[in-house]
Amino acid sequence: MADATISGGMPAGREARPVASGPVLAADGTPLKASLARSLRRQKARALLLIAPLLLFILATFVLPIGDMLFRSVENRIVGDTLPRTVAALREDTAPVPGEPAFVALYEDLVVAEEYKRHTQLGTRLNYEWGGASSLFRGTGRAVARFGTDVYTDQFQDADPAFEDGAQWAAWMADEAVRAALPETADAYDAWAQFTTEVGNDDPAEEEPGDMVYAALHRDLSAGAQPPGLPAVDVTGFETVSIKELLIEEDDAWGEPEIWNVLRLYAPAYTPGYYLNAVDLQKDLDGVSVRPENDRIYVTLFVRTMIMSLVITGTCILLGYPIAYLLASLPMRTANLLMILVLLPFWTSLLVRTSAWKVLLQQQGVINDILVWAGVVSDANRLVMINNQTGTIIAMTHILLPFMILPLYSVMKGIPPSFVRAAKSLGANDWTAFWRVYFPQSVPGIGAGSILVFILSIGYYITPELVGGTKGVFISNRIAYHISTSLNWGLAAALGTILLAVVLLLYWVYDRLVGIDNVKLGG
Amino acid sequence: MLQASQTAPFVEFDRVQKSYDGQTLVVKDLNLSIPRGEFLTMLGPSGSGKTTTLMMLAGFETATHGEIRLGGRNINDVPPHKRGIGMVFQNYALFPHMSVAENLAFPLEVRKMDKAERDAKVRRALDMVQMGQFANRRPAQLSGGQQQRIALARALVFEPELVLMDEPLGALDKQLREHMQFEIKHLHDRLGITVVYVTHDQTEALTMSDRVAVFNDGIVQQLAPPDELYEAPVNSFVAQFIGENNTLEGIVTALDREKCVVRLDSGDEIDAKPVNVSRVGDRTRVSIRPERVEFNKARLRPDAHTLRARVEEFIYMGDMFRTRLSVAGNDEFVIKSRNAPDQVRLQPGQEIEIGWLPEDCRALDAA
Ligand SMILES: Nc1ncnc2c1ncn2[C@@H]1O[C@H](COP(=O)(O)OP(=O)(O)OP(=O)(O)O)[C@@H](O)[C@H]1O
Numbered sequence: 060m061a062d063a064t065i066s067g068g069m070p071a072g073r074e075a076r077p078v079a080s081g082p083v084l085a086a087d088g089t090p091l092k093a094s095l096a097r098s099l100r101r102q103k104a105r106a107l108l109l110i111a112p113l114l115l116f117i118l119a120t121f122v123l124p125i126g127d128m129l130f131r132s133v134e135n136r137i138v139g140d141t142l143p144r145t146v147a148a149l150r151e152d153t154a155p156v157p158g159e160p161a162f163v164a165l166y167e168d169l170v171v172a173e174e175y176k177r178h179t180q181l182g183t184r185l186n187y188e189w190g191g192a193s194s195l196f197r198g199t200g201r202a203v204a205r206f207g208t209d210v211y212t213d214q215f216q217d218a219d220p221a222f223e224d225g226a227q228w229a230a231w232m233a234d235e236a237v238r239a240a241l242p243e244t245a246d247a248y249d250a251w252a253q254f255t256t257e258v259g260n261d262d263p264a265e266e267e268p269g270d271m272v273y274a275a276l277h278r279d280l281s282a283g284a285q286p287p288g289l290p291a292v293d294v295t296g297f298e299t300v301s302i303k304e305l306l307i308e309e310d311d312a313w314g315e316p317e318i319w320n321v322l323r324l325y326a327p328a329y330t331p332g333y334y335l336n337a338v339d340l341q342k343d344l345d346g347v348s349v350r351p352e353n354d355r356i357y358v359t360l361f362v363r364t365m366i367m368s369l370v371i372t373g374t375c376i377l378l379g380y381p382i383a384y385l386l387a388s389l390p391m392r393t394a395n396l397l398m399i400l401v402l403l404p405f406w407t408s409l410l411v412r413t414s415a416w417k418v419l420l421q422q423q424g425v426i427n428d429i430l431v432w433a434g435v436v437s438d439a440n441r442l443v444m445i446n447n448q449t450g451t452i453i454a455m456t457h458i459l460l461p462f463m464i465l466p467l468y469s470v471m472k473g474i475p476p477s478f479v480r481a482a483k484s485l486g487a488n489d490w491t492a493f494w495r496v497y498f499p500q501s502v503p504g505i506g507a508g509s510i511l512v513f514i515l516s517i518g519y520y521i522t523p524e525l526v527g528g529t530k531g532v533f534i535s536n537r538i539a540y541h542i543s544t545s546l547n548w549g550l551a552a553a554l555g556t557i558l559l560a561v562v563l564l565l566y567w568v569y570d571r572l573v574g575i576d577n578v579k580l581g582g
Numbered sequence: 583m584l585q586a587s588q589t590a591p592f593v594e595f596d597r598v599q600k601s602y603d604g605q606t607l608v609v610k611d612l613n614l615s616i617p618r619g620e621f622l623t624m625l626g627p628s629g630s631g632k633t634t635t636l637m638m639l640a641g642f643e644t645a646t647h648g649e650i651r652l653g654g655r656n657i658n659d660v661p662p663h664k665r666g667i668g669m670v671f672q673n674y675a676l677f678p679h680m681s682v683a684e685n686l687a688f689p690l691e692v693r694k695m696d697k698a699e700r701d702a703k704v705r706r707a708l709d710m711v712q713m714g715q716f717a718n719r720r721p722a723q724l725s726g727g728q729q730q731r732i733a734l735a736r737a738l739v740f741e742p743e744l745v746l747m748d749e750p751l752g753a754l755d756k757q758l759r760e761h762m763q764f765e766i767k768h769l770h771d772r773l774g775i776t777v778v779y780v781t782h783d784q785t786e787a788l789t790m791s792d793r794v795a796v797f798n799d800g801i802v803q804q805l806a807p808p809d810e811l812y813e814a815p816v817n818s819f820v821a822q823f824i825g826e827n828n829t830l831e832g833i834v835t836a837l838d839r840e841k842c843v844v845r846l847d848s849g850d851e852i853d854a855k856p857v858n859v860s861r862v863g864d865r866t867r868v869s870i871r872p873e874r875v876e877f878n879k880a881r882l883r884p885d886a887h888t889l890r891a892r893v894e895e896f897i898y899m900g901d902m903f904r905t906r907l908s909v910a911g912n913d914e915f916v917i918k919s920r921n922a923p924d925q926v927r928l929q930p931g932q933e934i935e936i937g938w939l940p941e942d943c944r945a946l947d948a949a
């Protein structure tokens with residue numbers, strides 16, 4: 060038989076026709092590549108125009124929010140922005156509780172932050188890391204306005220009335236030579252002038268500067284500064300106060316290392332802190348450590364979310380496969396009817412269905428009543444099927460089942476009956492024909508359904524919230540909590556990002572094991 | 583071929599009926615005996631019940647009435663996998679997730695054959711269809727013709743005595759098809775198996791089969807060897823269905839055992855062989871093969887009736903000339919003549935006289 064005509068390769072010597080050197084030219088003499096690109100460009104432009112609305116929509120509602128989420132999960136500029144002087148001072152001073160200069164910087168930062176009402180936000184942010192931060196900042200912020208630093212103000216004004224005059228101050232502070240001689244005073248005055256203009260809507264030249272400016276002037280002069288043009292004041296005899304003592308007096312916490320550690324750890328503009336928190340770790344001065352036992356919740360939640368999603372996917376396969384098989388093999392009319400039943404859940408609200416499960420599953424609910432009536436369980440031992448993992452699994456399996464059935468059905472629909480018939484004609488009994496021939500061909504449907512169900516369930520929120528109790532909630536419930544209740548968006552973003560990463564990782568593993576081209580949504 | 587020597591039929595359909603919907607019979611009273619070793623083809627138009635008959639034999643459809651026997655045993659209640667019948671499907675039905683070798687090993691595996699024997703048989707079957715080097719390919723990586731061969735090898739590898747094929751060559755191009763026809767026939771002769779073959783390509787049926795069963799409307803219209811089918815169709819359906827055919831309609835005016843005279847609707851009279859007419863006055867449809875029509879008067883019998891005809895169209899077909907005539911009111915009357923040096927090429931518009939031997943013109947039913 061002349062097999063070569065059907066299967067044989069090319070005869071030797073014919074495969075490689077030598078091509079003239081240089082680029083292939085089109086009819087008009089331009090290189091063929093260029094003229095092809097030109098003709099494709101219009102086509103591409105039109106295609107782009109067609110998808111532009113969707114592209115913009117996706118960009119605005121999907122890519123940007125995800126980008127923002129990724130950014131928020133590491134972003135931490137609030138500490139550096141609110142306490143710039145403190146952060147700078149702490150870079151110099153590494154003692155567990157720093158010395159006077161860091162306290163002075165903190166005092167000035169807090170005065171400014173209090174004016175702008177930013178200190179409470181900072182307190183809230185730091186409270187995620189250290190429990191007492193919120194009240195500490197709120198309390199201290201309120202106190203710094205009436206701190207004992209007015210002793211300097213009074214002494215300077217007693218020494219020379221020029222120090223009372225806002226216009227005089229403005230003139231001094233406009234003089235470069237004065238500013239160079241009094242760096243701390245200049246800095247404090249600028250900060251004071253800024254918030255006086257921005258917050259108080261006043262002209263600094265008509266106002267007497269705040270206490271912190273006089274305190275800064277005292278520090279500059281004590282350090283031996285000789286500003287030109289200012290009244291000569293001998294500050295050696297001045298009564299002084301220690302700002303460190305004042306702050307510790309206000310709140311003992313300033314005298315302990317914890318808050319200073321937190322400030323040091325979260326000073327940088329970007330932090331891995333949220334991620335560490337999201338996997339039950341914490342940052343401390345020697346690196347990273349595991350959180351205390353009773354603070355660890357997220358790893359457990361992640362693991363639970365994964366396991367329960369797998370279980371739900373599994374039950375969906377077990378329940379959905381026979382239905383899909385039936386759908387694919389029944390005559391059209393009956394199949395359509397059954398299909399409507401499958402799709403019925405889509406036509407009722409998720410909330411209604413979940414609530415229905417509450418009615419059915421609770422201890423005084425329908426199912427327990429029937430079981431008690433049938434004598435399967437005693438009245439005293441009614442089954443607990445809701446507000447726990449069982450409830451979540453039952454309700455979510457029901458809700459996600461169509462997502463398993465539909466791809467399975469369309470894949471099964473595409474398996475011609477002749478395959479099973481061929482298997483049987485070759486001697487396979489019903490089971491072997493199914494298992495060796497039909498089932499392997501339906502695997503792409505299982506794959507597609509599993510991906511859908513798993514990914515949907517891993518991020519499911521409403522149902523676990525309603526029927527999951529405390530033991531049956533998912534990581535997404537925690538994310539929702541941080542978004543809407545604790546307002547710790549950074550942590551929510553970190554949790555969400557980890558979830559996203561886990562899904563992508565699983566997808567990759569799945570691709571490795573099953574092959575993503577083995578996934579079909581239709582025959 | 584064993585067909586003559588074998589007395590007991592191997593496959594037997596005994597008054598088999600089949601209805602899918604309980605209203606219409608798709609197969610009506612099928613009686614068919616197939617001796618061991620025969621190549622029997624079921625030929626018929628679409629929807630005539632060929633596949634249904636085959637599926638009943640394979641066990642995938644149950645007969646609503648009647649008995650199907652295999653080797654003398656009633657197999658009505660034997661499930662398909664216990665019938666031991668090889669089958670080749672139109673779309674080949676090669677398992678896409680298995681390699682070629684695994685496809686072939688499948689029937690052996692389910693028969694619990696040990697691996698060494700299995701491998702040997704698979705190799706032998708692949709060599710039989712010249713596909714030895716493709717053992718590790720997936721079906722999707724094969725051409726249509728190659729898949730066809732694998733399907734054939736798979737149906738034969740477990741050495742069934744009966745092989746069913748449902749339009750196995752339907753998806754192939756003409757050249758490959760003819761090649762495979764030859765190969766299947768060759769395998770049949772070599773292995774001595776019984777083959778029931780379904781097709782609606784009449785050339786295929788005529789060239790391959792020992793006998794052809796022409797199906798129409800759930801009934802076997804004629805069961806005969808190819809030459810008999812072509813030359814002696816028993817009714818006008820078969821005459822029309824097999825090969826090219828000219829028909830003329832009229833009424834029988836004289837009738838004896840060997841010959842009858844038919845007066846056509848145009849008034850002309852012709853001679854014919856009575857096949858499906860029983861008495862003078864019956865309406866009939868006479869059928870003449872194009873290549874049996876003669877227009878050279880010298881070659882006709884002197885007493886033969888002739889008809890006047892006008893040439894409408896002359897088509898040159900290489901080995902043949904095909905000429906369309908207008909005869910007795912039928913302008914689709916075709917004659918074929920061999921392209922020989924002395925052959926006349928008729929010109930459109932030319933008036934000629936045509937005739938034939940009375941035994942080539944068969945008076946059939948008028949339906
Ligand atoms: N599963 C079925 N249910 C109902 N009717 C059917 C079924 N299978 C076939 N039929 C009907 O039975 C008749 C015969 O069908 P069958 O498939 O046997 O024809 P066939 O001769 O094989 O035609 P073809 O040459 O087109 O394959 C057709 O009218 C068809 O509509």
Ligand SMILES: [Mg+2]
Nearest residue numbers: 632633634748
């Ligand atoms: Mg058919």
